[in-house]
Amino acid sequence: MPKHSPLAIPSAAKEALTILFVAKNALWEGDIHPEDGNHALYHREMREVLQSLGLKLEIAQGHEVLFDPPQGVDFVFPLLNRAGFFNSEMLVPLLCERAGLPYLGANPILRGTSDDKHFAKRAAAIAGVPTAPWAIYRKGAPITPDKLPGAARYVVKPNNSSASWGVADAHDWTGVAEAVRRIHEDPANGGQDAIVEPFLEGSDVEVPVVTIRGEPEILPMLIFRQADPSHLRTYYEKRDLVDRSQKYSLDPFTDEALVARIEDMTRKVWEEYRPFDYGRFEFRVNETSGEVNFLELNLNCNLWSKKVFGRAAQMAGWSQEELIETILAEALARHGLIDIR
Numbered sequence: 001m002p003k004h005s006p007l008a009i010p011s012a013a014k015e016a017l018t019i020l021f022v023a024k025n026a027l028w029e030g031d032i033h034p035e036d037g038n039h040a041l042y043h044r045e046m047r048e049v050l051q052s053l054g055l056k057l058e059i060a061q062g063h064e065v066l067f068d069p070p071q072g073v074d075f076v077f078p079l080l081n082r083a084g085f086f087n088s089e090m091l092v093p094l095l096c097e098r099a100g101l102p103y104l105g106a107n108p109i110l111r112g113t114s115d116d117k118h119f120a121k122r123a124a125a126i127a128g129v130p131t132a133p134w135a136i137y138r139k140g141a142p143i144t145p146d147k148l149p150g151a152a153r154y155v156v157k158p159n160n161s162s163a164s165w166g167v168a169d170a171h172d173w174t175g176v177a178e179a180v181r182r183i184h185e186d187p188a189n190g191g192q193d194a195i196v197e198p199f200l201e202g203s204d205v206e207v208p209v210v211t212i213r214g215e216p217e218i219l220p221m222l223i224f225r226q227a228d229p230s231h232l233r234t235y236y237e238k239r240d241l242v243d244r245s246q247k248y249s250l251d252p253f254t255d256e257a258l259v260a261r262i263e264d265m266t267r268k269v270w271e272e273y274r275p276f277d278y279g280r281f282e283f284r285v286n287e288t289s290g291e292v293n294f295l296e297l298n299l300n301c302n303l304w305s306k307k308v309f310g311r312a313a314q315m316a317g318w319s320q321e322e323l324i325e326t327i328l329a330e331a332l333a334r335h336g337l338i339d340i341r
Contacts, residue, residue, distance in 0.1 A: 002210065002217040006322035007329035009053070013338045018056045018072055019328075020101075021047060022092060023079035026059050042304035043079060049324050050077065063091055069099035075337060076103040077328065081300055086192055087160065089115050089300070102335035104328065105300040106276040114273055114299045117159050117195050124294040127268040131294045132284070134197040139184045145173045151198035155232065158183050159193040166192075169199060169232050200293060201230055202286035205253050206308040207266045208301075210278045210323075211330050213340065216270050218263055219312035223253040223285070250308070252315060258285060261292060273299065277331045280308055303327070 025033065025040035026047050033040035050057055058073060063080065078092040090112050096103040105111065113119045118136040125131045133149035136159060148154075156179035157167040166183055170176045176196055183194040203226050208219040226248040253259060266281045273279070279299040285292050303309045305320040313323035332338045 002212060002219060002316055004212045004217065006318050007212065007326040007333075007340055009055075009325060009329045009332065010338055011054075013332070014054050014056070017074040017332070017337060018058060019050065019075050019077055020058045020060060020065065020070060020073045021050055021077045021079075022060045022062075022065065023047070024061055024083065026061050026079075038304070038306075039082075039302075042302060042307070045304060045320075046079060046324070049321055050328075052321060053325055053328075063095060066092065066095035066099060066101075069101065073101060075332060075335070076101050078103055078105065078300065087112065087115075089160075102331075102337065104277055104331045106273055106279075110273050110276065111299060114276075114279070114297050115160050117157075117296050118193075120296055121294065123272045124265075124269050127272065129265045129268050129294045130292060132197050132200055134195055137180045137184075137194045137196065139191050139193050143177055143180055143184075145177075148173065148176060148196060149198060153199040154196050155199050156180060156183070156194060156196050159195040161192070167232060199230075199232070200284045200286070200291075202226075202284050202291070203248070204295065205258075205262060205283045205285045205292075206312075207262060207281040207283065208278075208309045208312045209266065209270060209281060210327055211275065211334075212326065213330070214275075214334070216267075216274065216276075218266060219309070220315040221253040221259060221262065222250050222308050222311055224248050225251050250311060255287070258287075258290065258292065265292070265294060269294065269297065273297075275334060277334070278303075278309075278327050 023043040025036060025043035028040040028044045032038060047059060076096050080092050081089045090108045093103060093108040093111055121131050121134055135147045135149065137143055154170045154176050156170055156176060158165060168179045170179050180194040184191050204224045206222050209216050210219060262283055269281060276299045279297055280301040281297045282295040283292050284295050310320055313320065329340055333340045
């Protein structure tokens with residue numbers, strides 16, 4: 001549980017500051033999006049929550065709003081992480097830096113380092129956190145079997161993907177090489193780097209972290225407990241574009257011994273990325289054997305009330321509005337725009 005209570009933005013600051021909210025589906029009014037699935041509902045909810053806080057809000061759905069520094073904007077709240085081109089998660093922070101605008105989340109280099117699964121695993125391994133072996137195949141580099149770790153089954157996915165876009169499995173080098181080439185040559189996303197790792201049976205434990213008064217704090221953990229530990233979750237399941245109700249459930253993770261171990265691992269990993277305002281750290285846990293491996297992290301991750309962060313906030317006794325206001329207040333204070341002492 002977090003040690004501190006939720007933060008509040010002073011009323012005077014709400015009247016004085018203009019916040020630019022940038023998200024692909026920021027103006028969405030419908031139900032499930034045919035391509036983005038529940039992500040559109042998430043963006044709509046975020047817009048509605050920010051409006052309910054009484055903020056002076058400007059809204060945009062693309063990077064163009066920042067090509068020329070926008071007039072009258074004091075702070076940027078960016079959720080434009082998946083914009084349809086390689087490394088798009090770095091562009092809004094870069095444009096904010098160019099414009100001299102403070103913004104929510106980690107700086108561009110930290111965003112890129114965290115979203116690059118290969119670099120994130122390296123950082124975790126250097127910090128002494130258990131991480132399964134892996135191989136990185138950059139687009140344009142040789143695809144050779146010499147660095148592939150031994151395994152009976154592999155997971156192959158884009159090295160910068162979110163929501164399991166492009167994920168596949170393979171059981172030998174031929175299958176691995178074919179899957180890597182598909183990712184390198186995918187015309188829909190311009191081709192991306194691929195990462196390969198052994199498939200680890202178990203479930204993903206999600207560790208949501210918020211920063212309060214300068215210190216990262218862990219919210220209650222949750223586990224995507226899988227009915228079939230060998231099942232490979234897909235993009236379509238994560239975005240609610242197919243029925244997944246019988247495959248896994250999002251449950252509180254309450255194994256005290258494993259929680260303590262994972263908390264220690266998370267603290268070691270997050271030192272590489274401070275300050276980051278908020279993020280989700282992910283570990284693969286075999287509840288039978290007790291084996292825990294770091295998988296990846298996602299800074300500026302999904303904050304939807306029905307996903308990990310929203311559920312964790314409820315478990316901590318916070319409303320969705322309190323969660324979002326806390327994250328925003330911390331960032332505003334870090335940039336010197338408000339005082340939360």
